[in-house]
Every structure is written in C-alpha cells, then in structure tokens.
Amino acid sequence: MIDYKEKDKRPRSLDDCGFDCFHKIHECTPEESLGNFVRCSRYTHRRWLLLLSVLFMVEWYYLYNYSEYRKDLESNIYKLGYANASTNNHNVPGEADLVYKYSLKNSSEILMGEEETRRYSEGVPSCQLNESSLGPILVDKSIPDLKWVEDRNTDVSPGGYYAPVDCRASHRVAIIVPYRNRKMNLAVLLRYLHPFLKKQLLEYRIFVIEQYGIEQFNKGTLYNIAFLESQRFGSWDCLIFHDVDLIPEDERISYTCMKYPTHMSPSVESQNYNLAYETLFGGVTSLMPDQYIAVNGYSNFYWSWGAEDDDMYIRLQSAKLPMLRYNSTIARFATLPHERNRAGKDRYFFLDYSKLRYQVEGLRSTKYKLLSVVKRKLYTHILADVNPIRMKIAMKSIMRQLAKLFGNKLSYSGAEVKEGELYHVVERKSLTRL
Template identity: 35%
Template sequence: MNISMYNREFVCFFVVELTFVIVLAYVCLTSHQTVNHKTRIHKQARSNHSVKEENVSPEELRRETGQSCVFPVHSPSLVPCQQNNLREKRRILKEALPWLDLETTLNASKTLLPGGYHQPLGCASPQRLAIIIPYRDREVNLKILLNNLHRVLQKQQAEYAIFVVEQDNSTPFNRGVIKNIGYLEAKARCHFDCFTFQDVDLVPESERNTYWCGARALHHSRELDILKYRIFYKNHFGGVITFNETFFSAINGYSNLFFMWGGEDDDLFHRLLKKEMPYEFSRYPRYTALTHKKDPHHTKEERAVYGKSHLRFKNDGLNSMGRLYRLISVDYKPLYTRIYVSVNQTEVLTQLKHYGIRL
C-alpha cells in the first residue's frame, strides 16, 4: 500500500516536471521565431530587393524600404519583360468614346490601377515611366489619345503611369510651366526612371516607337501625317520627347516664360546644345495629328523671349517654380492621374521683366 502510494506520487511528480519542460521549450521556440521574424523585417528595410513579409502592409513596406510610391511596387523576383511582335504600322482609333465606354474597351478594371498605372503581368519592366500630358479644353483629343496610348504602352510591356496636368482657365496657357509641374508632381508620387512629355493631339502610328529611356534624350514625333511625314524643320524638338531624370534636371527642365505658343520646345533644344547633352530621333517617328482649335501664336514675343535664352538657362526652369503655380487638386481616375493647377501669370511676367522683356 505504501509502495503503491509512493509510485503514484513519483508518476505525478514526473508528469508535472515533463509538462514544465515542454512549456518552457515552447516559450523559447516562440520567442526565437519572433526575433527571427523581426530580424527579417529589419533586413528587408536595409535592402530594397527583399520580398514583402506576409504581415507587413504595402504602406509599411514602402516606408521601411525607402520606396515611397502611391502605386504598388512589383516583386523583384519576376523575370524581365520581353518586347515581342511589335507592329511597325498600327490602326489608329479615332473615335472619342464616352468615358465609361472607354474604360470598358480598355478593360481598365483589370489592366490599370487608379491613376492610369499599369504593371506588366508576370514580368518586371526594368524602368518605370511617367507620361506627362499638358492639357486644357481638349477632351476629344484626350479620349482618342488615351485609347491609343494605353494599348501601345501595354503592348510594349511598359510599367507606366499617365499624368494629365490641367491648367485652369484663369490665365493664358503655359506649356513649359505645365510640363515642369508634371515632372515635379510625378516625382512627388513615385520614383520614375523615365519622363515622356506627350502632346495631347499626337498619336503614335507604330508600336516599335518605344517609350523608353536610353543613353540619350529621345525625340519620338519627328514626322507628322499633316506634314506628309516631312521634317517640320531641322531643330524641331517638340511633340513627344523622353528624358531620363538626370538629363531633365541637368538642363533645368523647360523655360517657364512662354505663354500660348510653342517656343518652349525650341528653347529646350537650345538647352540640350548648351549642356552638350546627347539626343537622338526615333527610328519609327510617325504620328497622326488630331484636329483641334489652334492656339494664338505671338511670333514677335516668342523671339524676344527666345533671344534671351543664354541669360535664362540657369535660373529659369525647375529651380524657379516656387511661386509659379498652385496645386488645386489631384484625382486618381481610372485612366489617368489628373493634376489640376493654376499658374501665377503675375510672377511669370515679373521674371520676364527681370530679363528686360515686357509682354
């Protein structure tokens, strides 16, 4: 009887001890896993190439990895995209569809994220592209351009976002300021490797005219159908142009001092020459020009501003934007990001007077 009681007490003691050891081991193992999990996250914060942890939100991931972007960042494990079966001549779609029909025909709910952002499916583009469209009162042109441009860019396997920078009607249109705004506001929302400045009335006729950053600034739209594909003039560098970030900042962007006319394009080409920046022309430079009401063209004033280019180059551009515009609103629409701004005409005229120009 006493022996039996002793055995029972021994067994109970052994079970308690074993349970304590198991619990202690579990606690240690759990703590070790938690430390490892945190360590992985901190390592990820030091490296911008790690895959997102399962329980880390996209916002936390961008903050930890230093990748501040309002659009999703693709996984670095994806294979590089390949551009295959690009057509030299494509059919231009010229119908201005209602917005909802346009979103449907472009399958925007599946191919685009809000803001007109697209990532290729199953592969990674090595460059992220910002398309900047200066805009005011040309809705028909914008609809036709978007219907064509989204198709071309997706066929080229581009990762891109389209920014339509719209100037309000309170002052004359200023394309140089609007283009500079597009560059600055796009950069404020995501890192982009390439910046294409795209006129709203020009539609690419070839899928091989790739929107891509190389070692040179690229002029895409050298030949237009309305000119029977003849070169407009030798130094024409307007319409559709792509820069990498380094080149565009090095030339201080566009001049801010041209109202209504296209002199900012000629001034930009002068800046390229001044800085000895390399440039090239697309091998597939044909574009269809859409019809629209022509803007006023003040030749005398344009020459007066352009003639002072050598004096303005260092101080008229991206680095003099401080008081030139006011951001009214940003709207992430299904097909594009709308950036709505007003331009301070008084400040522009003040800068012109500084160079001895009175309009």
C-alpha cells in the same frame, strides 16, 4: 418782388444750393448768390469728405485681405530643392525607389500611389519583349466614350498605372500630357495609349496636367509642375512629354529613354510626315530625370502657344546634351483636329537669351499653386494654378523679370540694354522675325 429772407436756404441738392440763382440772375442779388454758393460749397465739401472716408476704409479692407490671401498662396507655392537630388537607375522598383527624390518645399506626407505599385516576388523574371509582335496601328479618330475605354482596360489601376503581372518591367515610365479644353483629344489618346504601352511591357503611369483658369496657356510651366508632382509616385527611369493631339501609328516606337534626350515624333501628319525643321524638339520627347534637372526643365516665360520646345533644344545644347531622333519611317504620329492657340509674337526674343538664362530660369524658378491630385481610372489628374500670385501677363512685366535675372541690364546685339528699354527692343525684334 422776391422775399429773399423767406427763401428756404437749406441745401437739398445741387439744384437747390443756389445754382438757380446763377442761371436766373434777376431772381437773386449778388449777395444772395454768393451766400448760397458758400453754403452749398460747405455742404458739398462735407459730402466729399464722407465719401473719401468710406472709400479709404473699403480700400484698406481689401488690401488687408489681399495681403493675407497672398501670404496663404506663397506659403503653398512649391519650389524645387536640389540639395539631395539623385536619380534612380534601377530597373525594378523597390521600397527605396518610393522615396521622394526631388523634395518639395513645405511638403509633408507627399507619397502617393503606393497601393497601386506592384510588388514582385524574387522568382519573377524580367520581361522579354517580342518585337516581332509589334507593328503599325490604324488610327481611328472618332471620339470614344471614356467609359468604353475604361471597360477595355480593366487591368489598369486607378491613376492610369499599369505594371505587367507575370514579369518585371525593365523600364518605369511617366507619361506627362499637358492639357486644357481638349477633352475629345484626350479620350482618343487614352484609347490608344494604354494598349500601346501595355504591349511594350512597361510599368507606367499617365499624368494629365491641367492648367487652372483662363489665362494664356503655359506648357513649359505645366511640364515643370508635372515633373515635380510625378515624384510623389516614386522615381522614374524615363519621362515622356506628350502632346495630347498626337497618336502613335506604330507599336515599334519605343516609349522608353535612350542614352540622350530623344525627339520621338519627327514624322507627324499635320506636317505631311516631314520634319518641320532640324532643331525641332517637341510633340513627343523623352528625357531621363537627371537630364531634365541638368537643363533646369522648361522655361516659364512662354505664355500662349509656341517656342517652349525650341527653348528646350537650346537648353540641351547649352548643357552639352546631344539630341537623338527616332527613325521617321517608323516614328509616325497621327494628328487630332483642334483649334490652334494664337502664337506669342514675342517668343523669338526669349529664344535669343535661352543660353544665358537657362541655369537660373526654369524648373528652379517654377511657382505654382497645387489645387488637386486625383487618381482617375485612366490617368492621374493634376490641376494647378500656374500664376498663383497673379502676375500681370504682359510683355513689360515679363521683361522686368528677365532684366532682374541679369542685374537689371543685359547685352543685346553688342549693346547694353537696360530694363526700361527692353520692351522697345523686343517690339523691333518681333517685327523683324515674324
């Protein structure tokens, strides 16, 4: 006979808390089983209260620190101010040209590159380009060592800046190259681009804008960031937006701006030197700064690969800016091999709304965290976080942003679509367009 009074009733574990009585009924009376269960329940309840208290304190700690981190990020996010924006149209840079024309919010001591900027005396003539000296280029796609490229461009100043010594350049050009994980492509591009630009007697600086982190690539946001940060180095007559995998095959392709935005790469090797489609405005393009502002820069909505260039074409149309295109028999570009990013399947949906949103979404709404601006020998390297507040990069999140631009509802195919219905609409649209 079991002596229940002598049985140790102190709970030590779940197995010791009388649960053996439930499985072995013959060893416990119902009264003893109930007593053990009550004692065990009280003990377990106290343990759960302690655990929940600890979890609450941990969660409060992380929430507090995250809010402080977010405040710090937002205090360092740069947004464009247009109140006093103007464009410098002078051919020769002077002291006034070094003023930061497109002011950044919360910025100070923003000017950079003054030590490299060439100053000309009054007697120096303007450069006269002998176009007969320009001709085709035979592109070698082998990967050069960057030190080898540097040794052959000793006249290039830190930051990838160059200006002719014996004459005043007629054009001041910013070359903007979006970049991530394309080190070999970049080496080949720099090998050809510096001699190419110097031969055209340009004053120029090459900006390589790199996206920080492992999130999906956002070329449009990188272009907007590079536009803003390039203004630290003075005003530019022309902006050249240049894919890292395209190499010019002819020195007669003028890397300057024409009267209207220009598609400079209509004939690329990967397309068998044929124009892919008539509305193409990508690869290598040129715009003046005031034109870039007029279209509100590139859209920030295109994560992953594709469609930001097509969106820019629609912006140009909406702003009533004609597009020019170079002669395809001259404007030929070699294509460097690289792994293609997966195309965003929802990109067509955003294109349908480009005309409606281009004035409110783009350069003016660009948010980023500037991590570093470093003047390397052959280029100015800009590293930026394109998603500093860690917005979830998912279609539903982006749809909410789009809906907010239109008061949480918009018209699609003649019918009003509210925020909660947008994701289903874009799913149907993507399936019909892919």
